[in-house]
Amino acid sequence: MKNFENLKGTFTMVGSVLALIIGIIGILNFVNACITSIITRKKEFAALKAIGMTERQIRRMVCMEGGYYAAGVILFSLVLGTLFSYVVIGNFVIFWFTTYRFIIWPMMMVLPFMVVIGIVVPYITIKVTDKESVVEMLREE
Template sequence: MFIGVFGIINLLNTLITNVLTRKRELGVLQAVGLSGKQLSNMLLMEGLFYTICVLILSILFGTVIGYLLCTVFSSMSIFGRVTYHFPIVEMFIYFILMFVVQTLFSRLTIKQIKKQSLVEQVREL
């Protein structure tokens, strides 16, 4: 649970940084003809891309590291015989939370961007 919370915080940090550093760029894209729907789709797709990459890396590295730790602890006999079991339920909950957080963040960001005028977006640093 602790690692999952940090994963979600890291995803939020990445999404927030992405939007804040590109606010001017998004304003310029809208000024040259990017529609609101295209902007929404672009931000949603970028967020989904980040989320899917994070989930794939979590599965790959988390599974390998978990298995290696169980093997090491089992060979050291500190905790007796330790066997690795893939945490299916926990990973499913983690995946759902990541997609919900990403979708909510993208929707809130789109709503916030649409509230600002193009001039405000382009002037903002």
């Protein structure tokens, strides 16, 4: 029993560390995509400001886009993650003395953080990168 508990602890630790690393990579990828998108769309934002869109409306638009990305990721991960878990991982039981149990609560705990990151990261990015005037942004090549 003690050896089994050690084996179980090892698998739990390795799985948790891998999930943490993949999560950090995903968050960094999202941050990179937001920053790149906002920087490449500077002229678009300048044109929108020139025709009367306010800073607040642009920030709201960018935050809504981030929220849509987060909603898409949530839907994608819930549907495909659950299917993958049952079809692939459920049939990949290595040891004869183990059974597979799908647990959804860790995924549900992460979802609110994904929504917050999806809204806050674009907001901070647009706030930091939007320092120039409309004329300066339109002149840039």
